Amino acid sequence: MPTAGELETALFELAPRELAQSWDNVGLLVGDPHRQVSAVLVALDVTQAVADEAAERGCGAIVAHHPLMNCAWSPVQSVRTDRPQGKLIATLLRGGISAICMHTNLDSAPGGVNDALAAALGLEEIGPLGEDGIGRTGILRAEMPLEAFAAHVRRSLGMEGLRYADGGRPVRRVAVGGGACGEYAPLARDLGCDTFVTADLKYHDFQNAPGLGLNLLDAGHFPTENVVCAVLERFLRGRFPELTVVRSAVHGDIIRYQR
Numbered sequence: 001m002p003t004a005g006e007l008e009t010a011l012f013e014l015a016p017r018e019l020a021q022s023w024d025n026v027g028l029l030v031g032d033p034h035r036q037v038s039a040v041l042v043a044l045d046v047t048q049a050v051a052d053e054a055a056e057r058g059c060g061a062i063v064a065h066h067p068l069m070n071c072a073w074s075p076v077q078s079v080r081t082d083r084p085q086g087k088l089i090a091t092l093l094r095g096g097i098s099a100i101c102m103h104t105n106l107d108s109a110p111g112g113v114n115d116a117l118a119a120a121l122g123l124e125e126i127g128p129l130g131e132d133g134i135g136r137t138g139i140l141r142a143e144m145p146l147e148a149f150a151a152h153v154r155r156s157l158g159m160e161g162l163r164y165a166d167g168g169r170p171v172r173r174v175a176v177g178g179g180a181c182g183e184y185a186p187l188a189r190d191l192g193c194d195t196f197v198t199a200d201l202k203y204h205d206f207q208n209a210p211g212l213g214l215n216l217l218d219a220g221h222f223p224t225e226n227v228v229c230a231v232l233e234r235f236l237r238g239r240f241p242e243l244t245v246v247r248s249a250v251h252g253d254i255i256r257y258q259r
Contacts, residue, residue, distance in 0.1 A: 002240050004061055004098035005033030007040070010239050011063065011232075015102045015109035019133060024104045025070040030089060031098025037061045042232050043248035044225055046099050048084065051091045053250050061098040063232055065106060065113070065225055068099055106228060108133030113178040116227040120156050121197065123174055129191070135177040135184050137193055143172040146195070146215050153197060157223040160257040163201070164217040165209035169194040178224040189214045199224045222253035 002010075008028040020026045037060035043050045046068040054062050068088065069076040080086040092099055106112040114136040118126050122140065129135025144152065149171040150164050173195070175188035180200035185208075188196040195215040209216045229247060236245045 001036045001038050001242060003033060004028055004031050004035050004037055004100065007037060007061060007063070007098075007236075007240075008033065008100050011100060011102055011235075012105075014235050015106040015112055017105060019105040019108040021104040021132075023072055025067045026101055026103050026105055029067060029069055029099050029101055030092045031061065031100075032096075033098075035060065035096060035098065037098065037243070039244035039246065040236055041246055041248055042229050042236070043251040044222060044229060045251055046088070046092075046101070047251065048088050048091065049250045050248050051088055051095070051097065053248055054097050055091070055095040057246065059244075059246070060096065061100060062092075063100050063102070063236065065101065065103060065228055067101040067103050071103075102232075104134070107178060111231060113225055113228040114176055116231050117176045117178045117197070117224055120227045121153060121174065121176065122156070123176070129175050129177065130184055130187060135175060135181055135188075137173065137175045137188070137191055139173050140171060143170050146171055149195065149215075150217060153217055153219050157219055157227070159220060159223045159253075160259075162217060162219045163206070164215065165206035167194065167209045167213050167215040169213060169215060171195045171215060176224070178227070179221050185212060185214060185216065197224070220253060220255060222255070226253075 039059040040061045041054045041059040045066045046064045081090045118136045123138025126138045173193045175193040175196045177198040181198040182201045189212050197217045199221040201218040
């Protein structure tokens, strides 16, 4: 059986560490690199529910996209079990569960988040969006009205709903940016895209869409990145045939929609 350190090394072959943004924290973030792992739980986030699930299912490691510590939005200065993050880290350590996180390096990597998102939406002739490797561009096989494309995105990503703004153009050349990539909208326009699918857009992003001549779709942070979990599963099964790899049954989009 592989060790947690060997899993980390292999995952860095899929998504090299040097592709990560300078502020990011990736790799084996919790656990003993020398501890053998017989089963891995794959999830987008390392939450308390996911950690409890890993313990119940006998998984020695969680492989996730979002880092659980030492990022700009979640700095760790203490590990206190009366606080949510401290409780989570303590759960992992007590259970001997490693946490390996591939974040912005997996966003940029060939075959990673953004290639998986482009494939899920049926885009062809895939190319890069930004020089940093974040995002992709591609074309639809046939032009679509914006409302029809929005419905296609919702179905393709298994969403309850999405937000969008009409840039005044039919949809054919599309840019995608999994997660919060709103700052790439002008670049998408400059590259000749008529539509940009991303997440976490602000009110003024939508307000500026007609002026940019760019259709904007906010397809949610979880749905636009969750597509990479299947990539991680296939990679781990192919690289370590002896390893049991399972998808988390409890992780999901924390946002709910009232119909």
